[in-house]
Amino acid sequence: MIYWQLFLAFFIPGIVGYGGGPAFIPLIQNEVVNRYQWLSLEEFGDVLALGNALPGPIATKMAGYIGYQVGGVLGAIVALFATIAPSLLAMILLLNLLSRFKDSPKVKRMTALVRPTVGILLGVIAFQFFYSTWQHIGVYQTIFLSLIAYLLLEKLKVHPAWVIAASLGYGWVFLG
DSSP states (O other): OHHHHHHHHHHHHHHHOTTSHHHHHHHHHIIIIIISOSSOHHHHHHHHHHHHHSSSOHHHHHHHHHHHHHHHHHHHHHHHHHHHHHHHHHHHHHHHHHHHTTTSHHHHHHHHHHHHHHHHHHHHHHHHHHHHHHHHHOHHHHHHHHHHHHIIIIISOOOHHHHHHHHHHHIIIIIO
């Protein structure tokens, strides 16, 4: 019964909590503190503070922690699944719908309009990272790291994870 309650406690906020983590928090609080009384308001505040201190989506971190506190490892798994299940179901339905109408001229136009937007957004992010790096470590280090990364990725076909790890190592040794 506890696993079903955990599932409902995190699935319902996932369905009605449009807007991501900040929209989920009061809904999760209502379920965890008011309805099921697994945590006090103070404990919930501590979990929220801990969740905000760690990287990643707040709702999944809170679900994992609270699920573990209430139902152990299986409770954490159930709560995490319940948190991502609404988004997962929506994506499956949307992808199914898109694949069904993939030959439609309207869908082709829609995807044709989305691609350049995504490309521009990625370009802006890349420029912001490049500019920030330029400001923090200087022109020569930025150009050096950019050229080495380009050569490793494009010419030598090194996996990006290795290039990232090498860049982190370089930064730690020479810039840290």
